[in-house]
Amino acid sequence: MALLEVAGLSKSFNGVQAVQDVSFDVDAGLIYSVIGPNGAGKTTLFNLITGIYVPSAGEIRVDGTPVAGRQPHELAALGVARTFQNLQVCMNMDACENVMVGAHLRLDRNLIKSALRWPALARRDAELRREAVELMRFVGLDAYTGAAADSMPYGALKRLEIARALAMKPRLLFLDEPAAGLNPRETLDVAALVRRIADSGVTVVLVEHDMKMVMKLSDRILVMDYGRKLAEGTAEQVRCHPDVIAAYLGAHA
Numbered sequence: 001m002a003l004l005e006v007a008g009l010s011k012s013f014n015g016v017q018a019v020q021d022v023s024f025d026v027d028a029g030l031i032y033s034v035i036g037p038n039g040a041g042k043t044t045l046f047n048l049i050t051g052i053y054v055p056s057a058g059e060i061r062v063d064g065t066p067v068a069g070r071q072p073h074e075l076a077a078l079g080v081a082r083t084f085q086n087l088q089v090c091m092n093m094d095a096c097e098n099v100m101v102g103a104h105l106r107l108d109r110n111l112i113k114s115a116l117r118w119p120a121l122a123r124r125d126a127e128l129r130r131e132a133v134e135l136m137r138f139v140g141l142d143a144y145t146g147a148a149a150d151s152m153p154y155g156a157l158k159r160l161e162i163a164r165a166l167a168m169k170p171r172l173l174f175l176d177e178p179a180a181g182l183n184p185r186e187t188l189d190v191a192a193l194v195r196r197i198a199d200s201g202v203t204v205v206l207v208e209h210d211m212k213m214v215m216k217l218s219d220r221i222l223v224m225d226y227g228r229k230l231a232e233g234t235a236e237q238v239r240c241h242p243d244v245i246a247a248y249l250g251a252h253a
């Protein structure tokens, strides 16, 4: 059984079919990419799978459990974490606290219990801070462990979001354009980071416009256009697919 199974997934907004009858499976351990022109429905697909939107139709299973229509925190409990295309960093917190938000999402229930016992909470806070610092090192943010979020450059904030998602200890991590707005050097660093994340045992679903990065990293690729699945397969298979070539040349734009 695949870790993620998506069948007949659809979502419309006031008559606009953002995602239309999309089906695919992601096996555990893979780097699985979703590509397609702007407006193809990639972010909507992520929003559906991570519980931000309720599907108009279709099924989503995580490790066999049906999750369509469930809330983000329920998905988190099943090991699903994500980053956002547009930065969602709390600028009035320090970098570490931003990462700790991810751990708090993971430990929500315990938090309520331990709030009744301050010494335990303080001890746990120190633990989570240590864990956050470790994750910041893992994503290459050693230089920013004591930094205020609003003092960090954009490229570092993109990686901070990844650290926060990892603090949820996910099995399945959704990255929506982690290299958007980065320079070529930073893009290579993010590609290496995605590889390290996958090597650590986390299954990665990636939306990314940088084709070099996608082709190099992905075990399989789903190509979307106008909300529909256009093609699916290995990098080699989708690269040669005539419909994919047409979509990317803007033949119908």
Ligand SMILES: Nc1ncnc2c1ncn2[C@@H]1O[C@H](COP(=O)(O)OP(=O)(O)O)[C@@H](O)[C@H]1O
Binding pocket: 013, 016, 017, 018, 036, 037, 038, 039, 040, 041, 042, 043, 044, 045
């Ligand atoms: N919350 C929303 N309300 C209305 N339309 C939306 C909403 N989210 C996405 N859409 C529309 O759905 C389509 C797909 O958008 P999106 O999923 O963001 O594409 P992509 O991430 O591939 O660029 C677009 O036409 C977009 O305008």
Ligand SMILES: [Mg+2]
Binding pocket: 042, 043, 044, 085
């Ligand atoms: Mg998008």
